[in-house]
Amino acid sequence: MPPKNRNKKSGKGKPSAVVDALSTEEMSKDQLEEHVVRLREELDREREERSYFQLERDKIRGLWEISRRRLEEAEAELRDGVRQRDEAAQRHRVEITVYKQKLKHVLSEQHNAVCEMKTDAISSSSLLRDRNTGSELDLQRQLQDLQAAGEQKMIQEHGAAKELQLKHQAELMRLGNEYERQIHELEMSFHQRAHSLMQAEVRKRRAAVSEVEQRMKSHMESLMEEHDRVLRKGEEYFSRIQRNQQEELDRWKGELKKLQNQKLRWEKKISAAQQENQRLKTTLQEVQQKLPELHRRLQEHQHSKQRMEEYRAQQKLVDQELRDLTVEHELLLQAFHKVQQERDELLRRQTQSILDVQQRSGLKKILLQRKMEALSQTLEKKEAQLSAALSVCSVEPTARSNAALKLQEILESKRTAMEALQLDLDQGAQLLRPLQDDVEVAVVPPLRSPSRPAEPVPEEPGPDRW
Incomplete structure (x- = not known):
């Protein structure tokens, strides 16, 4: 429709220019009628443009309503996402309360279990203390018995050593007396034999001196040899007896030394047993002193081990729930990002459409203002020309008054059309102003997605952490 109006206007541009070039005095009645017809055509064209602008305004309103509905739907979806997130957070808080x-x-x-274990440990420690006390008394009795047996054995060893010493002295005295008696007997037998031989020799000498002398020499030699042999035998026997006696004495001395060494060994064993007993006493005291600490450490270790197992089981449950919550959080984040992208796309489209509508409306407003200014100027000129033409026209007064009234009506309708156009422009500006405000409100930075929480590293808690 607007191109057709432009063609009409361009087709009738020359006559209007020719008519406008004429003064009101030079215009004839036909020219005035043509001028009035041309003004009517311009009025119709302005009405068509007004209807066209009204259609454009209706389109803009429809587009604005569609954008507003889309924005409300996006806000409703966003509110649903926020509500779902709040419900998930509430469920998470309830689950945390249940876990607590x-x-x-x-x-x-x-x-309660620790208290029961403490009571059991106290009862077991009292039983163990009683048992240790009984064992300590048994050890002390055994130690006293060992000491008494050692003392008795020492007394027996002293008595045995004295008896052996007395026996040895008596044996030495007996052997000495025996050896002296044997020597005396040998000497007596030797003297008796020598005396008998001397008597026999005296008797034989009396019988045959010469033969005896000869025989005496040989016999003396034989006697001397036999005497030497007997003396050697006696000396050998005596030396053998002395050697045997010395060996026996050495043997008794060795036995005495062995007994003394055995006594020393027994004394060393007794001292070692006493030292071992003392060491066992000190060790027993240290063990008794360390026993409550060891029981306490054992109980703490058992409690820590039990707590560790329980905490590991709880940690596994918490890790499983954390993984489930993480998956749910990821799904919610994906849904949130999707909703956010849709909202950003809707905002972008709405902003683009509003900017396009605003740009087109601004251009049309500028064109309408320019047309209104041109029409007002043209109307003023034509009104002045008509008033001048009517003042100098030589027609009849009735026809002139009718033409003036008709022209006045046309001018009034023209002014009414211009006022309607101005009113439409004002209404369009008023409609565009809330759209501009909505654009300024809607063009906001996109919502930031909630930061993803960092996933925790499971560490096995020690006993001191609890």
Whole structure:
């Protein structure tokens, strides 16, 4: 429709220019009628443009309504996402509260178990203390028995050593007396034999002196040899007896030394046994002193081990729930990013459409303002020309008054059309102003997605952490 109006306007540009070039005095009645017809055509064209602008305004309103509905839908989806996130957070808080209550129950049960184990440990330690006391008394009695046996054995060894010494002295005296008696007997037998031989020789000498002398010499030699032999035998026997006696004495001395060494060994063993007994006493005291600490450490180790197993089981449950919550959080984040992208796309489209509408409306407003200014100027000129033409026209007064009234009506309708156009422009500006405000409000930076929480590293808690 607007191109057709432009063609009409371009087709009738020359006559209007020719008519406008004429003064009101030079215009005839036909020219005035043509001028009025041309003004009517311009009025119709302005009405068509007005209807066209009204259609454009309706399109802009429809587009604005569609954008507003889309924005409301996006906001509703965003509110649903926020509500779902709040519900998930509420469920998470409820689950955390339930886990805390479970942990309190577990800690109370653990405290009861620890108290029971402490009572059991105290009773077992008292039983063990009584048992250790009985064993200590038994060891002390055994030690006293060993000491008494050692003292008795020492007394017996002293008595045995004295008896052996007395026996040895008596044996030495007996052997000495025996050896002296044997020597005396040998000497007596030797003297008796020598005396008998001397008597026999005296008797034989009396019988045959010469033969005896000869025989005496030989016999003396034989006697001397036999005497030497007997003396040697006696000396050998005496030396053998002395050697045997010395060997016996050495043997008794060795036995005495062995007994003394055995006594020393027994004394050393007794001292070692006493030292060992003292060491065992000190060790027993140290063990008794360390026994409560060892029991306490054993109980702490058992408690720590039990707590560690319980905490590992709880850690596994918490890790599983954390993985489930992480997966759910990832799904919610993906849904949130998707909703955010859709919202950003809707905002971008709405902003683009509003900017396009605003640009087109601004251009049309500028064109309408320029047309209104041109029409107002043209109307003023034509009104002045008509008033001048009517003042100098030589027609009848009735026809002139009718033409003036008709022209006045046309001018009034023209002014009414211009006022309507101005009103439409004002309404379009008022409609565009909230759109501009909505654009300024809607063009905001995109929402930041919630930061993803860092995943924790499971560490096995030690006993001192709890």
